[in-house]
Amino acid sequence: MKIILLLSAFIGLVNSCSEKEKQKANTQQPSTTTQWKLTWQDDFDRDDIFATDIWSKISRNPNIDWRNTMSDDESLFDITDGNLILSGKMNTDLQKDSSQYITGGVYTINKKYFDPGKIEVRCKLEGTKGSWPAIWMLPKTAKWPTGGEIDILERLNYDSFVYQTVHSSYTQKYKNHKHNTTHAINPDDYNIYGVEWDDKAVKFYVNNQLTYTYERDASKENEGQYPFTNEPYYLLIDMQLGGKWVGEVEPFDKPVKMYIDWVRYYQK
Incomplete structure (x- = not known):
């Protein structure tokens, strides 16, 4: 027995x-399905982030909330163990740079654009009070918000969930129009964040689970409700510290980091 x-x-x-x-x-x-074909990927299995001529450093613009701590300081950019690492930290050289905090970000503008398809990013996000890491997309030429914006993820502070959002002229005009969601993540580990977009809808995913679908409304075409397939988009991955949405930064000692394991782009 x-x-x-x-x-x-x-x-x-x-x-x-x-x-x-x-x-x-x-x-x-x-995710692997018969309808999607992997057409581009970056696994960051190299020593130089910029060797592929796909990524560029995001420059600072003090007048833009998400961009006012961006820096080209080399210490904010690294590749280790096949991970792209973007950091945010206290600025210890105020004579060189007057910003209290400095952060690293990269984007594919003027180098690689993405037509409607599917993008997935596997990453781990460290948190601190006032941190605002984001992975998102903007159109090739159209101005904001006319050309739209697709936020694959935004995380605030130490949150155990992320925001996934679309923006357009329509969502700016009609503030009560549903255009985003939140979804739980494992805050201390890697998660996979994804988006699919075509002429019918934008669909968001976390760890291969559908989290939100934003559909095209043909009756609102003249109001710019669905600009997401009008032209290709470029990809942005960035750490930000502080802002109107996330609030003030609480001083911290160690740099806060984003670990990007890979980026994948699929088409049908």
Whole structure:
């Protein structure tokens, strides 16, 4: 009888471990379906972030809330163990740069643009009071908000969830129009964030789970409700510290980091 009980317990443990491994794999692997074809990827398996001539550093603009701490300081950009690492930190050289905080960000503007398809990013986000990491997309030429904006993720502070949002002239005009969602993440580990967009809808994902669908409304065409397929978009990945939305930064010692494991782009 004891042998039977021990055997049953062992089988249960094996099944439990197998299920945990399966769940872990589901959150770490890119989605693969027969309808999507992987057409571009960056696994950051190199020493120089900019060697592929795809990424550029985001420059500072003191008049733009999400961009007013951007810096080209080399310490904010790194590749380690196949991860692109973007940092935000206290500025220790105020003679060189008067900003209290400096942050790193990269984008593909003027180098790579994305037609309607699917983008996935696997990353881990550190948090601190006032941190605002984001992965998002803007149109090639159209001005904001006319050309739209697709926010694959934004995280504030130490939140255990992310925001996923679309912006347009229509959402700016009609503030009560539903155009975003929040979804839980594992805040201390890697998660996969995704977006699909075509002429019918923008669909957001977290760890391969559909989180929100924003549909095109043909009756609102003249009001700019759905500009997301009018032209290609470029991708932005950036750390920001402070802003009207996230609030003030609480002083901290160690740099706060974004770890980007990979970026994938699919088309049908």
